[in-house]
Amino acid sequence: MSTELLIWLIPLPPLLAFFLIVLFTNRNKALSHSIAIGAAFLSWLGAMIVFVDALAKKDLGLNPFTSSIPWLPTGDTWLKIGVLIDPLSATVLFFVAWIVLMIFIYSVGYHNFGQPAGDHDHAGLPPHGATDDGHTVPSIEPMYSRFFAFISLFAFGMLTLVVSDNLLTLFVGWEIMGLCSYLLIGFWYGKESARDAAIKAFMTTRIGDVFMLLGIVFLYSVTGTLSFREIFTQQILHTLAVIPSGVFGLSAAGLIGLLLFIGTIGKSAQFPLHVWLPDAMEGPTPVSAMIHAATMVSAGVYAVIRMFPLISLDEKTMAIVAFIGAFSALFAATIAVAQNDIKRVLAYSTISQLGFMIAALGIHAYVAAAFHLVTHAFFKALLFLGSGSVIHGMEYGVLHTNKHVDPQDMFNMGGLRTKMPITFWTFLIGGFALSGFPLITAGFWSKDEILAEAFGNGHVIVFVTLAFAAFLTAFYTMRQITLTFFGEARSDAAERAQETHWTMTTPLIVLSVFAVAFGWVGIPEDFLGLHLSPSWFHEFVGSTLAARPEAVPFNWIALVTSLIVALGGLGLGYLVYRNVQTAEQDKLQIGVLKNKWYFDEIYDFLFVKPAYWFAENIVYKFIDQGVINGILHIVGPATQGLGSFVRNYFDLPVINRFFGDGSAGVTWWSGKNLRSIQTGRIQQYLILSLILLFVVGGLLYYFLLA
Amino acid sequence: MIPLSWYLILAAALFSIGLFGALSRRNAVAILLGIELMLNAVNINLVAFWRYGDVTAMAGQVFAIIVFAVAAAEVAVGLALVISVYRRRNTVIADELDLLKW
Numbered sequence: 001m002s003t004e005l006l007i008w009l010i011p012l013p014p015l016l017a018f019f020l021i022v023l024f025t026n027r028n029k030a031l032s033h034s035i036a037i038g039a040a041f042l043s044w045l046g047a048m049i050v051f052v053d054a055l056a057k058k059d060l061g062l063n064p065f066t067s068s069i070p071w072l073p074t075g076d077t078w079l080k081i082g083v084l085i086d087p088l089s090a091t092v093l094f095f096v097a098w099i100v101l102m103i104f105i106y107s108v109g110y111h112n113f114g115q116p117a118g119d120h121d122h123a124g125l126p127p128h129g130a131t132d133d134g135h136t137v138p139s140i141e142p143m144y145s146r147f148f149a150f151i152s153l154f155a156f157g158m159l160t161l162v163v164s165d166n167l168l169t170l171f172v173g174w175e176i177m178g179l180c181s182y183l184l185i186g187f188w189y190g191k192e193s194a195r196d197a198a199i200k201a202f203m204t205t206r207i208g209d210v211f212m213l214l215g216i217v218f219l220y221s222v223t224g225t226l227s228f229r230e231i232f233t234q235q236i237l238h239t240l241a242v243i244p245s246g247v248f249g250l251s252a253a254g255l256i257g258l259l260l261f262i263g264t265i266g267k268s269a270q271f272p273l274h275v276w277l278p279d280a281m282e283g284p285t286p287v288s289a290m291i292h293a294a295t296m297v298s299a300g301v302y303a304v305i306r307m308f309p310l311i312s313l314d315e316k317t318m319a320i321v322a323f324i325g326a327f328s329a330l331f332a333a334t335i336a337v338a339q340n341d342i343k344r345v346l347a348y349s350t351i352s353q354l355g356f357m358i359a360a361l362g363i364h365a366y367v368a369a370a371f372h373l374v375t376h377a378f379f380k381a382l383l384f385l386g387s388g389s390v391i392h393g394m395e396y397g398v399l400h401t402n403k404h405v406d407p408q409d410m411f412n413m414g415g416l417r418t419k420m421p422i423t424f425w426t427f428l429i430g431g432f433a434l435s436g437f438p439l440i441t442a443g444f445w446s447k448d449e450i451l452a453e454a455f456g457n458g459h460v461i462v463f464v465t466l467a468f469a470a471f472l473t474a475f476y477t478m479r480q481i482t483l484t485f486f487g488e489a490r491s492d493a494a495e496r497a498q499e500t501h502w503t504m505t506t507p508l509i510v511l512s513v514f515a516v517a518f519g520w521v522g523i524p525e526d527f528l529g530l531h532l533s534p535s536w537f538h539e540f541v542g543s544t545l546a547a548r549p550e551a552v553p554f555n556w557i558a559l560v561t562s563l564i565v566a567l568g569g570l571g572l573g574y575l576v577y578r579n580v581q582t583a584e585q586d587k588l589q590i591g592v593l594k595n596k597w598y599f600d601e602i603y604d605f606l607f608v609k610p611a612y613w614f615a616e617n618i619v620y621k622f623i624d625q626g627v628i629n630g631i632l633h634i635v636g637p638a639t640q641g642l643g644s645f646v647r648n649y650f651d652l653p654v655i656n657r658f659f660g661d662g663s664a665g666v667t668w669w670s671g672k673n674l675r676s677i678q679t680g681r682i683q684q685y686l687i688l689s690l691i692l693l694f695v696v697g698g699l700l701y702y703f704l705l706a
Numbered sequence: 707m708i709p710l711s712w713y714l715i716l717a718a719a720l721f722s723i724g725l726f727g728a729l730s731r732r733n734a735v736a737i738l739l740g741i742e743l744m745l746n747a748v749n750i751n752l753v754a755f756w757r758y759g760d761v762t763a764m765a766g767q768v769f770a771i772i773v774f775a776v777a778a779a780e781v782a783v784g785l786a787l788v789i790s791v792y793r794r795r796n797t798v799i800a801d802e803l804d805l806l807k808w
Contacts (some may be wrong), residue, residue: 180741194797666734679807680807682800683728683729683801687729690725690729
């Protein structure tokens with residue numbers, strides 16, 4: 001099988017799994033998860049083969065694996081769809097395939113497979129636990145199969161997006177993921193908060209998607225193609241750069257880039273469309289990992305990296321990109337320090353880290369952004385799955401003690417280090433990677449590269465902002481680890497917490513290996529002034545671009561800064577929260593941070609309330625009640641009047657009297673008068689026939705012959 | 707040779723006799739006989755026209771034979787009906803068989 005054909009096949013198994021589960025195996029939970037994991041495994045296998053092929057091929061950047069077919073005729077050209085594996089998509093495919101497979105396996109344990117059905121569990125609500133031998137034990141998720149169907153479709157969307165060679169199929173995958181995120185965030189639709197979060201996520205990302213679609217349409221109308229390889233030619237890029245768009249003095253490339261970037265703002269939850277992502281924590285934890293690490297948010301950044309040759313044409317757009325990224329990075333980090341929900345901290349940290357990548361792109365640090373995308377995907381998936389494991393252990397404790405405490409609140413945890421050792425160590429690795437713990441973790445190398453690029457290319461404001469955000473990152477990560485795992489248990493539930501099932505811990509261990517080791521492929525060539533081998537990641541991914549980006553020279557200031565912020569944040573976080581017992585002792589529970597800079601309230605005031613007011617007063621009272629009903633009140637009586645006129649003056653006299661009654665009367669009268677000739681005597685009939693024959697014959701003769 | 711008109715007059719006379727018989731006779735069997743006469747009057751016409759027209763064209767004779775076959779079938783059905791009626795109603799007088807009227 002050729003590599004190109006294999007690439008076409010990679011996204012298909014999860015789609016097939018989705019249909020199989022929905023249509024046939026919905027009742028059989030074991031079969032459903034076997035199909036879903038089997039499909040994820042096939043995709044993983046295909047992705048690994050393609051990745052190895054991509055490594056083996058020389059000059060992959062110049063001659064990537066491509067294959068395309070004409071799909072829709074558009075006048076005299078064809079809209080083509082196809083697949084493309086160049087160094088960038090090969091790398092993304094690598095981490096997506098790994099993380100998807102790990103999340104699928106993790107979901108088995110997370111949804112309590114093998115546990116009894118709950119005593120009074122309902123579909124649409126999280127399981128409440130079952131009684132077994134007098135103990136309360138976790139119970140299996142009622143909609144277990146449905147969950148695997150949805151995440152399979154989600155995986156299909158992401159894999160489609162990664163392998164596609166054009167913006168059209170990229171957008172298709174993008175939208176499939178939008179739908180799946182809605183379905184999965186609202187998976188426990190019995191909870192009102194989950195329903196609201198699902199709608200919020202869908203609506204917010206939709207704003208970005210509409211702009212992105214506008215950008216795609218504009219791009220197509222200018223260039224007549226959506227294929228990456230056709231757009232990224234010198235000639236078309238030059239055309240795009242010189243055509244003015246007529247808006248804000250931007251070139252066509254600038255406006256298209258800006259519109260596509262707005263799509264990314266929505267998808268990757270950047271300021272000001274970030275509000276949906278923390279609320280998306282209402283979904284099951286594997287979904288959080290899926291959305292926040294492997295797939296949806298990565299897809300947003302991936303789209304910008306993919307369109308980098310286009311977006312980088314206009315410096316104004318790049319300035320906006322850099323600003324949004326740097327601002328989101330700092331802004332989300334400040335919120336994260338005041339959150340108490342273990343998953344919400346990670347959600348804001350995701351916004352912050354995605355901000356790092358976007359800011360890196362805004363300052364032309366292409367490779368650094370891609371590198372951070374990959375390492376972040378690994379350690380953030382690890383952290384989310386780890387936090388799910390913590391919550392799971394806490395829920396076990398809650399069920400055992402029968403005292404309800406919030407299993408997600410970090411101030412109910414503490415001391416889980418000894419109760420859940422595997423979760424602790426893997427979470428520690430993930431947390432250190434997120435903080436950028438020097439030399440050994442992947443996060444250090446990628447974040448250091450971004451900071452070095454920002455400093456080396458003279459973007460001082462971006463550098464300072466990101467450095468401060470990185471400091472806060474290390475601080476809140478250590479706060480989270482300290483509150484969760486160190487010290488003494490703050491509740492009975494934490495006292496009774498238990499290590500989770502092997503299906504949950506195995507993915508943690510696998511991902512923690514990547515969270516450490518993946519950083520080593522991107523060690524800069526002249527690190528510390530030594531002459532090491534060239535950075536493999538930089539060489540490989542950098543070759544995607546026609547003009548291969550130069551690595552920035554090594555700089556002590558950037559390195560020292562990243563060391564100080566990482567170690568300083570970690571140390572400070574541990575020192576401050578070492579002895580904090582309750583939320584009241586936490587000095588950083590400031591209202592403005594706790595309430596996320598009041599963004600939900602501002603949006604409520606600016607958009608939601610006016611929308612309600614508009615709907616109530618303008619649409620309902622004026623348009624609907626006044627205009628529409630008014631028209632109906634005119635049309636109704638008028639039609640009725642016309643109808644009764646027709647009835648009285650046409651229907652009753654003409655149709656009923658004349659045609660209806662008249663024809664019946666005529667028939668009745670002629671029957672009555674003619675019946676006397678029907679005597680029953682055959683010979684009279686014969687004579688009558690004879691007479692008639694003579695009459696008819698005579699008439700014919702008279703008129704025709706004479 | 708005898709002119710064609712003689713045959714036609716003979717046939718017309720035979721037809722009229724048959725028609726009168728069919729209309730005036732009260733006995734159903736006699737009505738059938740009248741019908742047979744009319745059919746045979748037609749046969750005379752067919753054969754006469756054949757003989758005085760194109761002798762090689764066999765249509766006239768073929769038609770005559772078809773009329774024979776139809777007549778035979780008609781009599782077979784007709785007589786069967788008469789017998790059946792007689793068994794039920796004990797009469798073959800056409801005027802008395804007048805159930806089908808208003």
